[in-house]
Amino acid sequence: MPPAQSGPRDPAHAALVRRLRADDQDALRQLMDNYWEPLVGFAHRILSGSGDPEDTVQTAFVRLWSRRYELDEAGSLKAFLYTIVRNASLDELRKRARRDEAQKSAPPPLSPKTPYEDVQGAELNRLAAAAVARLPERRREVFQLVREEGLSYQEVARVMGLSAQTVANHMSLAMADLRTALKPYFADQPSSAGDAERAGPDREQTNG
Numbered sequence: 001m002p003p004a005q006s007g008p009r010d011p012a013h014a015a016l017v018r019r020l021r022a023d024d025q026d027a028l029r030q031l032m033d034n035y036w037e038p039l040v041g042f043a044h045r046i047l048s049g050s051g052d053p054e055d056t057v058q059t060a061f062v063r064l065w066s067r068r069y070e071l072d073e074a075g076s077l078k079a080f081l082y083t084i085v086r087n088a089s090l091d092e093l094r095k096r097a098r099r100d101e102a103q104k105s106a107p108p109p110l111s112p113k114t115p116y117e118d119v120q121g122a123e124l125n126r127l128a129a130a131a132v133a134r135l136p137e138r139r140r141e142v143f144q145l146v147r148e149e150g151l152s153y154q155e156v157a158r159v160m161g162l163s164a165q166t167v168a169n170h171m172s173l174a175m176a177d178l179r180t181a182l183k184p185y186f187a188d189q190p191s192s193a194g195d196a197e198r199a200g201p202d203r204e205q206t207n208g
Contacts, residue, residue, distance in 0.1 A: 013077065014074070017077065020065075020068040035081055039082070043056040043057055043085050060088060063084050091151070095151075127181070132144070135174055142171055142174065143174040143175075153167045
């Protein structure tokens with residue numbers, strides 16, 4: 001997402017941006033007091049019941065705070081916030097559409113699991129979560145955005161400021177790492193060593 005576009009300089013706005021860049025949380029609270037309700041209404045109109053508009057607006061302010069050092073004194077914080085809320089709301093609509101489509105094509109439910117199968121499934125979930133937590137930070141973030149948030153590689157690339165190919169490389173390495181970590185549960189599956197070896201030449205590309 002690009003920084004707020006430059007425009008006519010507003011002394012009050014410039015001062016607020018300087019306060020944000022100086023880690024002044026009161027400046028963030030001032031922005032929230034001014035724009036929280038209008039932004040919630042804006043998100044509500046886009047989402048139309050498909051998500052929580054307050055969560056979306058909270059995400060917008062978190063993103064603003066995380067990017068405070070990039071803000072332009074001659075830009076528009078209002079436009080910046082509305083852009084983030086719009087993009088986050090549209091992302092939520094796309095994720096909801098993908099979930100709905102997946103549910104339509106999902107196979108019929110299987111027979112109820114036995115208590116033993118429930119225990120095995122819970123243990124596998126625990127091991128998978130632990131394996132994800134052990135991934136390198138950027139690789140883990142890519143994996144979570146793709147698998148847990150439902151973003152496409154292109155969307156993750158925009159969010160993280162990477163190329164789509166770099167995102168694909170991170171995802172490939174993450175899957176290889178997880179297959180290795182969970183190999184004891186899938187002894188009948190081919191070894192992931194070949195996958196990891198094939199991914200090797202791309203490792204240098206994941207530094208972006």
